[in-house]
Amino acid sequence: MVRQKSVTAAEPILSDRAHDAIKADILAGLLEPGEKLQLEAISDRYGIGTAPMREALNRLSAEGWVERRSQRGFFVSGLSFTELQELVKTRVWLETLALRESIAHGGQEWEDAAILSCHRLARTSRFVDPDDDADSFTLNPDWEVRHHEFHRALLSACGSGLMEQFCQQLMERAIRYRNLSVKFSLARRGDALVEHEEILTACLDRDADLACRLLGDHYRLTLDGLRERLFAEATP
Incomplete structure (x- = not known):
């Protein structure tokens, strides 16, 4: 009998942590307007895997802190x-x-x-x-x-x-x-x-x-x- 892989709460917790860390750096100005958020680079920066990091970036995009540009990836939202x-x-x-x-x-x-x-x-x-x-x-x-x-x-x-x-x-x-x-x-x-x-x-x-x-x-x-x-x- 094949056992299905159990789902843990680790991934959502990592996603929340990534979301909060990136948002805090955007608010503080450490991540500047228009700055490209390369998935691998910011995963290394915050020590969080690419999967929860991508989920965090999608949430930040929905909230307006990050822009998702077609075929180009994620960028810190600009100022207006x-x-x-x-x-x-x-x-x-x-x-x-x-x-x-x-x-x-x-x-x-x-x-x-x-x-x-x-x-x-x-x-x-x-x-x-x-x-x-x-x-x-x-x-x-x-x-x-x-x-x-x-x-x-x-x-x-x-x-x-x-x-x-x-x-x-x-x-x-x-x-x-x-x-x-x-x-x-x-x-x-x-x-x-x-x-x-x-x-x-x-x-x-x-x-x-x-x-x-x-x-x-x-x-x-x-x-x-x-x-x-x-x-x-x-x-x-």
Whole structure:
């Protein structure tokens, strides 16, 4: 009697690991826009076989992080100022709506979480060991984590898990643009600490109109900076 080969969970786990590793490097700018993802080369880079790696690339393609070009293979998705404008506009629409709901319904627990996340963000430098040499700085991954936590905390009382999920997906796309803007240009905006504190204060004062205006201004200032650093040819 011939025994059929058993199916193990190893392959899906490797595929998930490959997916997360490649996506993290795309967000960090380590894999640059338009870069070709040669299957054998990235399999060696991440120490994962070609079969789970191909599955991961197909998933990333479906999510928009990678492009699959006919007869040419996989490439890191490019940057587009039009996409960036749409991204910022959509973030303002969704996050101001979620923020209004959080301000209306959030209690003490929501306030405490927002205050704590802002405090942690303020105590985290955006750059690792910054010095006077403009060519010598490295992004601090802990700052990005704290920044993400702060914005998620503000929206966490909106009462809609789907809304939070959509906002998180848009945040991830914005992270990539920010990281690449620092990588490709010496000019940088810094950690925008004052803007974050002003948004938090308006939320704690339950001033939804002011908080939403400040949040929108915060994202539009980021858009202006990214346009200067990544898309110098784009007109306002």
